Amino acid sequence: MSAPNAHGEVRQILDMNAFRPGDTKAQAVERRLANLGAASVLFYREPIEMVAAEGAWMTARDGTRYLDFYNNVPSVGHSHPKVVEAVAAQIAKLNTNTRYIVAIVDEYLEALKTHLPDALSNVVMTCSGSEANDLAIRVARAATGGSGIIVTETAYHGNTALVTEASPSALKRGSLPDHVIAVPPPGAGHFGEDIAGGFRASVEAAIAEFARRGIRPAALLADSIFSSDGIFSDPAGFLRPAVEAVRAAGGLFIADEVQPGFARTGEAFWGYARHGVEPDLVTMGKPMGNGFPMAGMAARPDHLASFCTDVGYFNTFGGNPVAAAAGLAVLEVIREEGLQQNALETGRVLLDGLRDIAAADARVADVRGAGLFIGVDLADEETGRPDADFTVTVIDAMRAQGVLIGAAGRYGATLKVRPPLCLNREEAERFLTAFRAAIRV
Numbered sequence: 001m002s003a004p005n006a007h008g009e010v011r012q013i014l015d016m017n018a019f020r021p022g023d024t025k026a027q028a029v030e031r032r033l034a035n036l037g038a039a040s041v042l043f044y045r046e047p048i049e050m051v052a053a054e055g056a057w058m059t060a061r062d063g064t065r066y067l068d069f070y071n072n073v074p075s076v077g078h079s080h081p082k083v084v085e086a087v088a089a090q091i092a093k094l095n096t097n098t099r100y101i102v103a104i105v106d107e108y109l110e111a112l113k114t115h116l117p118d119a120l121s122n123v124v125m126t127c128s129g130s131e132a133n134d135l136a137i138r139v140a141r142a143a144t145g146g147s148g149i150i151v152t153e154t155a156y157h158g159n160t161a162l163v164t165e166a167s168p169s170a171l172k173r174g175s176l177p178d179h180v181i182a183v184p185p186p187g188a189g190h191f192g193e194d195i196a197g198g199f200r201a202s203v204e205a206a207i208a209e210f211a212r213r214g215i216r217p218a219a220l221l222a223d224s225i226f227s228s229d230g231i232f233s234d235p236a237g238f239l240r241p242a243v244e245a246v247r248a249a250g251g252l253f254i255a256d257e258v259q260p261g262f263a264r265t266g267e268a269f270w271g272y273a274r275h276g277v278e279p280d281l282v283t284m285g286k287p288m289g290n291g292f293p294m295a296g297m298a299a300r301p302d303h304l305a306s307f308c309t310d311v312g313y314f315n316t317f318g319g320n321p322v323a324a325a326a327g328l329a330v331l332e333v334i335r336e337e338g339l340q341q342n343a344l345e346t347g348r349v350l351l352d353g354l355r356d357i358a359a360a361d362a363r364v365a366d367v368r369g370a371g372l373f374i375g376v377d378l379a380d381e382e383t384g385r386p387d388a389d390f391t392v393t394v395i396d397a398m399r400a401q402g403v404l405i406g407a408a409g410r411y412g413a414t415l416k417v418r419p420p421l422c423l424n425r426e427e428a429e430r431f432l433t434a435f436r437a438a439i440r441v
């Protein structure tokens with residue numbers, strides 16, 4: 001995936017604001033590269049060595065404390081004591097493969113299902129979002145008899161062979177296979193005022209193109225907040241016509257909730273719920289265990305059964321007792337600490353503050369988002385074009401002021417504002433102060 005900067009130069013988004021061979025190497029970086037090799041992905045040209053974290057804050061080896069506006073995994077707060085205790089207690093008592101009945105696993109799944117549509121009463125537990133999406137695509141194919149997958153043009157859905165094919169943002173060269181078609185993300189930039197109608201029309205065009213290729217659609221696979229496309233949240237409801245279109249063509253709707261799920265959008269527990277749709281399959285991961293590697297896929301029993309007739313599914317670690325303990329603690333913390341409401345209220349402070357800044361500075365071209373998931377488009381002042389260079393400058397300037405943040409979007413010129421759900425008002429204000437200063441550099 002390549003992106004033009006304000007001067008029309010093309011560059012790799014994945015390499016943006018990342019350590020690159022040739023950058024100054026501290027000893028710890030040398031050691032890391034020697035161990036992990038070419039697949040090592042590090043933030044910043046001068047990577048940070050982290051030693052601890054708590055709440056919304058991370059501490060580096062040199063003692064610098066950073067406010068974490070990037071990390072959506074420890075979503076209820078870094079090292080949350082309730083999750084830590086639950087994991088520690090369970091691993092001290094029993095952890096095993098998933099072929100035994102262990103009460104806490106069913107307790108967890110029943111608690112999780114209170115948040116899901118009644119029809120999706122089976123949940124398959126996995127260890128990563130990639131595995132969950134891989135399985136969802138396979139289930140959708142078995143249930144529909146189709147193979148075509150529709151995704152958005154800068155989507156990322158994971159790292160297995162199958163899911164990489166459906167992740168245009170992971171492609172460094174080459175093109176998508178015939179059974180994957182990418183459509184523009186649902187934003188005003190592509191569709192003007194009628195985002196819902198425009199998005200539906202592009203999904204219908206993809207279905208027509210599949211027909212021309214002799215391929216039947218299996219699913220529309222969408223991250224319901226379109227994170228790596230640059231965050232597209234409004235107007236709520238825009239997903240519905242596209243979902244209807246894919247269903248009319250015999251396909252399913254897979255909601256990838258790996259990023260927006262677990263209360264982040266403030267308005268709902270899942271991103272899809274803001275759009276008034278019930279997915280056929282829901283995949284989830286990242287914040288599910290607050291850092292404990294766990295993920296899952298919720299499905300209708302008949303869909304899952306049709307898949308399991310042909311192939312079995314077993315996951316050694318997926319949904320083990322420790323994962324269940326972590327997941328249960330996360331659900332309890334979200335409820336006890338009112339984190340969905342906090343995401344809504346603190347997200348509003350950020351949205352309002354960022355929109356005020358945008359009104360006064362042409363380089364902040366657009367602010368979109370829901371709850372604590374906000375995208376901020378940065379543009380060249382004169383041309384108004386997405387400015388990837390300026391975005392890197394801002395990310396580095398934020399780091400210098402002790403705030404960690406990353407970029408997303410087709411042009412790598414959208415700041416992804418995605419702090420832990422426990423963020424408080426003072427921390428939100430601190431971010432806004434740092435951002436005001438960073439865009440002045």
Ligand code: PMP
Nearest residue numbers: 128129130156157158223258285
């Ligand atoms: N879906 C989305 C929307 C993601 O952002 C990611 C990870 N960035 C995945 C799926 C894959 O999850 P994992 O890295 O846990 O395999």
